[in-house]
Amino acid sequence: MKLSRRKMIRILAGVPLLGGLGILGAGGCASTGQLSRNLEKRDLFEELGIEPIINGRGTLTYLSGSLMQPEVVETISATSTRYANLNEVQDKVGSRIAELLNCEAAMVTSGAAGALTLGTAAAITGTDEELIRNLPDIPGPRREVIIQKNHRYGYDHAVRNTGIKMVEVENAREMVQAINDRTVMGLFFNAAAQFGGFEHNIGHEEFVAICKRHGIPSFIDAAADVPPASNLFLYTEMGFDLITFSGGKAIRGPQSAGLLYGRKDLIEAAKLNHSPHSNTLGRGLKVNKEEMFGMLVALELYLEKDHDAEWNQWLDWNEQIAENAKTVPTVHSEIHVNDGPANHFPDLRLSWDQTQVKITPDEAADALSKGTPPILVSSRGDSLSITVSMMKPEQVNIVARRVKNVLEEAV
Structure with missing residues (x-):
């Protein structure tokens, strides 16, 4: 006898072992995806071919704005069950x-x-x-x-x-x-x-x-x-x-x-x-x-939040990137703080003698965006502008190394 899918689900719901394995979702519907994969380990970026980026441009909407605090993510998860x-x-x-x-x-x-x-x-x-x-x-x-x-x-x-x-x-x-x-x-x-x-x-x-x-x-x-x-x-x-x-x-x-x-x-x-x-x-x-x-x-x-401590952390990150970049001849760094009211962050600006480091800020920004992972920064005429405020701590070293490499290759 051939059972319909709906009838099979009703039967399975009554089996303690399978029910304990989470075949049925919280709403009483079949969570069929759980039979074949552990969703906690599923990487949708990789599965769909979406390449994560390092955001060195700030809170731009098209770059996802900002990343939610872990407590916010936990709140969303905790309040989704009722x-x-x-x-x-x-x-x-x-x-x-x-x-x-x-x-x-x-x-x-x-x-x-x-x-x-x-x-x-x-x-x-x-x-x-x-x-x-x-x-x-x-x-x-x-x-x-x-x-x-x-x-x-x-x-x-x-x-x-x-x-x-x-x-x-x-x-x-x-x-x-x-x-x-x-x-x-x-x-x-x-x-x-x-x-x-x-x-x-x-x-x-x-x-x-x-x-x-x-x-x-x-x-x-x-x-x-x-x-x-x-x-x-x-x-x-x-x-x-x-x-x-x-x-x-x-x-x-x-x-x-x-x-x-x-x-x-x-x-x-x-x-x-x-x-x-x-x-x-x-x-x-x-x-x-x-x-x-x-x-x-x-x-x-x-x-x-301790906003002074956060600001000092951004300054430290800027310094870390700047010190790496300045190992390349003629590279100069400065901190530019937007007066605001919008996007009031301490940004790092890098400039160099383009007769010795033969790459323009536009070209450097493009090279960074085409690397792995892509790093998105801004070009402002004669300087490269990097906003660190939306970066993760572990990304700062990556940015520092990649910026240095891009400039070194142009010498």
Whole structure:
């Protein structure tokens, strides 16, 4: 008699020996993969032909941002074995995060980009169920978000997802004139001046003051703006109504997680625009319970960390790489600390006399990227720039040796 697969599984489930061997998964379904391999030893990088890299460029999303702390990984694993109501998890995790950040309310989002969408949605809809259901196609005139012209950036697409119109202004006078009954929010890109090489035409305090005077929420995007850890508190103290940071950069939480925090009424409205609520703009921006718990633990660890010791460790790693490189004639090293607010790390910059070491920084970076393992660093015109902050301790020697070899071969 031929047994169906389903009937066979039911029979096997009743056999103590096989059940003890873990043929059935925790949910009652057959874990057939466990019959043929030990998943703990399975290397999916090797199996799928994906080559791990050494990240010498920093917290770039396409390079996986950062690596989660071991405690965060353990948290994700430990919380994955039980069910919970996602609304309750979000509320209680958010409440704990708000305590840590000395603010009214907080929530975990799908990265800082998800926070931008949800925060804007909250400013548009409040708790109005009809608006929430219909966003971005809501009745009436198109809502507007005010932004400084030189603050426009690719990530404001996440704000535009809500259907708003971006209104660009050049200065405080224009900002005041632009505010009308369609204005729902003011958006401040914190790193705009850093990346653009200019001063903010409207500074933080003035921007907040104008928003408050006219009764519109102010939202600051500070996604990559730790370290220092004090920035997590600075913008609340300045009076911004909404703040977002990435969870998967220097905080070293899940790469797909972010923080949205600030005014309680806006955070509650953001939750209503978010998963698990089904008929919402944010349904596709869902965050699972494991990420929420993991983000909380990552933030706790980050706030408890000895940041001075970590900074000194980065400086030591830079010195280790520099000393190896400087055994090659004419190689010079310097530490460059980005003023921030984004990517405020001590980077190592190496330069050399290219008439003696016959390779350009571009070529050196390319050679490092083609080695085994690939090492990704930056080329900045006349220098090679290496960011050590996202490296593992055991990778520093590898980088030091490989950089030296690439330069030596060019002599």
